[in-house]
Amino acid sequence: MSITPSPLLPFKARAGLVITSQNAEIRCEMNFDFDTVVSRRSTGCIKYDRKPDLDPFWVADMDFPSTPPILEALHRRVDHGIFGYAQPHTGLNEAVIDYLKNRRGATVPLEQIIHLGGLVPALSLAIRAFCQPGEAVMTCTPVYPPFIGTHHDGKAQLIAVDHIMVDGRWSFDWEALESAVTPETKVFLLCNPQNPLGRVFFCQ
Ligand SMILES: Cc1ncc(COP(=O)(O)O)c(C=O)c1O
Numbered sequence: 001m002s003i004t005p006s007p008l009l010p011f012k013a014r015a016g017l018v019i020t021s022q023n024a025e026i027r028c029e030m031n032f033d034f035d036t037v038v039s040r041r042s043t044g045c046i047k048y049d050r051k052p053d054l055d056p057f058w059v060a061d062m063d064f065p066s067t068p069p070i071l072e073a074l075h076r077r078v079d080h081g082i083f084g085y086a087q088p089h090t091g092l093n094e095a096v097i098d099y100l101k102n103r104r105g106a107t108v109p110l111e112q113i114i115h116l117g118g119l120v121p122a123l124s125l126a127i128r129a130f131c132q133p134g135e136a137v138m139t140c141t142p143v144y145p146p147f148i149g150t151h152h153d154g155k156a157q158l159i160a161v162d163h164i165m166v167d168g169r170w171s172f173d174w175e176a177l178e179s180a181v182t183p184e185t186k187v188f189l190l191c192n193p194q195n196p197l198g199r200v201f202f203c204q
Contacts, residue, residue, distance in 0.1 A: 032067055060144075060195055088115045120146045123189060127154040131186045138181060139189040140172060142196055147189050159185060163197060170197040 016133065041048045047061045050101050063072070093110055100106045123146055127137055133155035139147045141160045151158045159180050164173045193200045 008041070019089055032064075034064060038063065039064055120150065123147065123150040124153040126189075127156055127187055131156040134184070136182055136185040137187045137189060138177070138185050140177075143191045144195045147191055151197075154188075157184070163194075170194065170199050 041052065043049070045061070047056045047059050066074075092115075093113060096113055097108060097110065100108050114125075114127065127150055131154045134157065136157040136159050137151040137154075137186060138159040138161070140163050141148065142163070147159055156159075161173055161176045161180050163170045164176075165171070166196070190201070192203060
């Protein structure tokens with residue numbers, strides 16, 4: 001897979017990417033300014049306001065504004081003025097189903113999609129769905145902390161195996177994984193893209 005900046009847009013607005021994978025070339029271009037630094041201090045964000053005297057390298061939170069289509073949709077929603085109980089609209093479900101099909105090759109029926117508030121409740125739900133108390137969850141470390149904490153929700157055991165460096169890149173320790181796995185291991189939590197190692201894993 002290769003990612004090259006699109007030459008079609010000026011530097012200030014260069015958000016165009018041409019992504020080439022084995023199966024498809026995806027062109028996605030829009031006007032977006034990645035260069036202007038927007039101050040987030042004193043906006044109530046944990047990244048800058050929790051420890052204002054430190055540079056915030058500890059959290060994976062973006063410093064770019066959301067893209068114009070997202071801002072426009074939110075403005076439309078706010079202008080409506082009433083914020084009662086919401087339900088996922090058809091377009092959202094269609095977008096999720098199309099993404100999983102086109103980008104992940106997975107055909108997922110609508111009734112198998114459950115909307116949750118974030119990744120952490122999803123980890124907890126998956127563990128409680130697929131692990132009985134006493135069974136095991138496996139993951140690789142170091143990793144975003146909820147991957148090594150949510151097994152408590154299902155009273156499951158945690159098996160953690162360290163990532164290793166292979167030819168200058170972080171990888172899996174396949175031998176250690178094989179010797180650590182047990183018949184009671186029902187769930188493997190894969191963090192991909194990997195935080196904090198900064199790697200994206202592909203099937204190969
Ligand atoms: C690997 C990883 N997944 C998920 C999240 C956060 O996910 P969500 O925004 O769904 O809570 C983080 C936040 O740092 C993360 O590092």
